[in-house]
Amino acid sequence: MLRSQLQPVPVVFLPGILMPVAVRYRALLGALGGDARPVLKELEVYGGPSVPPPGYSLKAELDGIADAADAAGLEAFHLYGHSGGGACALAFAVLHPERVLSLAMDEPATDFDAEDLRRMCEANLPMLELLPDELVRAFTRLLVRSDLEPPPPPDGPPPPWMSTRPPGISAFIRALVDSTCRSIASATSAGPPTTATGA
Amino acid sequence: MPIDRLRDFGRPAYYSYGSLSNEVWERRAERLSVLMPQLVVERHEGLSHLSTSHVAQPERVAAALRRLWGVG
Numbered sequence: 001m002l003r004s005q006l007q008p009v010p011v012v013f014l015p016g017i018l019m020p021v022a023v024r025y026r027a028l029l030g031a032l033g034g035d036a037r038p039v040l041k042e043l044e045v046y047g048g049p050s051v052p053p054p055g056y057s058l059k060a061e062l063d064g065i066a067d068a069a070d071a072a073g074l075e076a077f078h079l080y081g082h083s084g085g086g087a088c089a090l091a092f093a094v095l096h097p098e099r100v101l102s103l104a105m106d107e108p109a110t111d112f113d114a115e116d117l118r119r120m121c122e123a124n125l126p127m128l129e130l131l132p133d134e135l136v137r138a139f140t141r142l143l144v145r146s147d148l149e150p151p152p153p154p155d156g157p158p159p160p161w162m163s164t165r166p167p168g169i170s171a172f173i174r175a176l177v178d179s180t181c182r183s184i185a186s187a188t189s190a191g192p193p194t195t196a197t198g199a
Numbered sequence: 200m201p202i203d204r205l206r207d208f209g210r211p212a213y214y215s216y217g218s219l220s221n222e223v224w225e226r227r228a229e230r231l232s233v234l235m236p237q238l239v240v241e242r243h244e245g246l247s248h249l250s251t252s253h254v255a256q257p258e259r260v261a262a263a264l265r266r267l268w269g270v271g
Contacts, residue, residue: 036264104264104267106215107248116227144248
């Protein structure tokens, strides 16, 4: 059967914590042509009256994926997520495998391994006390190899959505690691400091 | 998160990361490959989280996704 005769496959796309989903996947959707029937799902952390919305949690992100698929009439679907959205895609596949036809992740914010979450606590939580601009710089630093410096930010004014990113980054990281960090805080020793991780 | 349940996730799975990204992403790929032996891992040379694969090399990622989805 020719590709043109195939039905496009249903795919829920999840962005990372920085870029809106339509911007994040513009190039990929162009490359996919008509092969995907995309559902572009923003992260729930940016979906309420405030950033974060009241009661925000990882569960809210996972419920949001299910709701977006339901609204698109999809019982089962392919799932693709980048960074924060990759971690949400992974968690959704763990808890709702019957709805996931395939799982694709690009650099997920965590794999929910206990050691990975512990390192996130140590590397990320002190960063969340920084001022917004400093937080974004520190966060960006954690995304590249430890012996490299990140490139400078693009010239010109930041896009309008950038102002919501510092509180979004903080809320998302806390949603991923809060329970792990509370466990560490209650332990008698937390182990040595470690190098960076990302979200 | 009961991540060990991924051992029972038999569906196709794909993971990409850049060679210039933080080293954590290679370690995550290694761990997830243990839980999901079917996981296809692609390393993109010269790319990082700040210039990631689906932005810098969308045609390559689209081809990988078509294989994952069984189309094309």
